[in-house]
Amino acid sequence: QMELEALRSIYEGDLCFRELSPVSFQYRIGESGDPKAFLIEVSWPETYPQTAPVISMDAFFNNTISSAIKQSILDKLMVEVEANLGTAMTYTLFEYAKDNKEVFMENQRVNTVTSVSNSISIGTPDVPPSKKKEKKEQLSKTQKRKLADKTDNKGELPRGWNWVDVIK
Numbered sequence: 001q002m003e004l005e006a007l008r009s010i011y012e013g014d015l016c017f018r019e020l021s022p023v024s025f026q027y028r029i030g031e032s033g034d035p036k037a038f039l040i041e042v043s044w045p046e047t048y049p050q051t052a053p054v055i056s057m058d059a060f061f062n063n064t065i066s067s068a069i070k071q072s073i074l075d076k077l078m079v080e081v082e083a084n085l086g087t088a089m090t091y092t093l094f095e096y097a098k099d100n101k102e103v104f105m106e107n108q109r110v111n112t113v114t115s116v117s118n119s120i121s122i123g124t125p126d127v128p129p130s131k132k133k134e135k136k137e138q139l140s141k142t143q144k145r146k147l148a149d150k151t152d153n154k155g156e157l158p159r160g161w162n163w164v165d166v167i168k
Contacts, residue, residue, distance in 0.1 A: 003049075003088035010091060017094075023048075026059065027094040029101050036105040038062050038073070040097055042090050049088055052081045065108060073097070073104045 004022055011017035016028040023044040030037025039059040045051055055077050057070040080096050081089065097104065 003090060007090055025090060029097045036108055038065055040094065042093060049086055052085065053090065069108050
């Protein structure tokens, strides 16, 4: 089978890929340890690729994924299958799943630990300094010089630098 040879060479050394048999393959979408990773199993009936391959998400690996999400992933994959009937499509299906992993899993609940760390990184504390930097860059050389004259070496402005000079 040409496609079998192709799959073996494409995914050689790819730890996500597993050949369960010469007509049955598993691919893990996502890194191991990724709470949104999932496994797709594609099996070829004798009449494949004229008929659709059997796509399954029954692997134990997927046991944390809700059946609704599994079903919606399978539905989306079947649309791809329909579009590719008559051609070798296992690689196409695996790649399609990889490209759409986020969409596939957008409704999958992830344990709260990860979502907490995400929310912390959203409000990054280093936003204000970067804004200040941008403003400084826009000063002209003379403005910078004036600023340097006014400040002592610590960058602190000397007491009274902005007092109104009454004597004049």
